[in-house]
Amino acid sequence: MKKLSFINKIIYTINIIVAVLLLLSFALPFLPPKTFSVLSVLNLGVSFLILVNVLFFLYWLVKLKKQFFLSLIILLIGYFSFGSLYKFSASKKIDSPSNFKVMNYNVRLFNLYDWIPEKGIENNIVDFIKTEAPDILSIQEYHPHENIDLSFFKYKFEKLSGKKVKYGQAIFSQFPIVNSGSIEFPETGNNAIFGDVIKGNDTLRVYNIHLESLHISSEVSSLKKEDSERLFKRIGTTFKMQQFQTELFLMHKKQCKYKMVICGDFNNTAFSYVYRKIKGDLNDTFKEAGNGFGRTHDFKFFPVRIDFIFADKDFSVNRFKAFNNHYSDHFPISTTLSLE
Structure with missing residues (x-):
């Protein structure tokens, strides 16, 4: 982070906050809202947090900065835990007499x-x-x-x-x-x-x-x-x-x-x-x-x-x-x- 410009240091700080929030949100499906009601509000913003982390990942990747690893690791954790927010595969269409x-x-x-x-x-x-x-x-x-x-x-x-x-x-x-x-x-x-x-x-x-x-x-x-x-x-x-x-x-x-x-x-x-x-x-x-x-x-x-x-x-x-x-x-x- 020392080699980053002042603006990029601010951007990376925001990146850290957004990445931590996304990581925290991945634990919410296992935490009952009766006990963690305030944290549960993050449920609603998971899609937004994923999209923002994708943007951060692309930003650092284009600049060839190793900071891209932060969002990449968090996104991979989410992918292997919950699957992709966006499904790139074509819709399955199978005809069957019992459909x-x-x-x-x-x-x-x-x-x-x-x-x-x-x-x-x-x-x-x-x-x-x-x-x-x-x-x-x-x-x-x-x-x-x-x-x-x-x-x-x-x-x-x-x-x-x-x-x-x-x-x-x-x-x-x-x-x-x-x-x-x-x-x-x-x-x-x-x-x-x-x-x-x-x-x-x-x-x-x-x-x-x-x-x-x-x-x-x-x-x-x-x-x-x-x-x-x-x-x-x-x-x-x-x-x-x-x-x-x-x-x-x-x-x-x-x-x-x-x-x-x-x-x-x-x-x-x-x-x-x-x-x-x-x-x-x-x-x-x-x-x-x-x-x-x-x-x-x-x-x-x-x-x-x-x-x-x-x-x-x-x-x-x-x-x-x-x-x-x-x-x-x-x-x-x-x-x-x-x-x-």
Whole structure:
């Protein structure tokens, strides 16, 4: 560092801070938010920290300075521990007679309050779902909108709450749903629901989870208005709630003997404690068959993946797609599975 110019010394100091923060964030999936709630806030910035470390690595590499090793080592630790933030391989596409498609979509009440200033958003969502024709559809923030007709699905289970405006989670299926229920999360409108689906000779358990929301705006002006200390405290409290909700879900999941598919909006990233706990030994279908960033939330600053579809290892993951349809603050995702 002695041979660096004054400006490069400042840059390298910032590089050290960002690298240490990224390294610390790699430990967060193993630290319960109830104990480390303040540190857990780093979960949300892992994508940003990775991208910044990539820029630092390239900066020092171009200058032929050995300081590039710092970010390189941290990035390699992350790669071998969690995989790549960006998947460079082409999406897997395997056709099979036993294929069936599962879609997950947080529809944000079908734009009930005109967050998107465009008419007919709810119809666009329905048309999109019809075109993609999933066999199983998992929806968060579902609302029985008067213009919504999803009757092309043969079976459904929904769990709604709210006094004036009904909302909640729903599962739609082309396969018979022979059993269903809800896992109630206290003091919130969020919950998890499940449906036992008959496909051929198999019974599959489909979970739809909506963990506590962070209520973070993607607008810079809105974030600037909120006191940073209060924002961090609120996020930490939300992560504690997410951990409790996850624990309730896992107790229910433990009793299930069927092969399962878990869909949901976790309101947290793949570098979080709740992601690791819910995923367990299941496959993350994006990692198995997707490509790119797999972005699922309309966050303006960097790509965020907070919606997931996990599948039992008995399933072959033959396809995954993250869509860019801007009809909600979330983007839909789908996977094609088969059970040989």
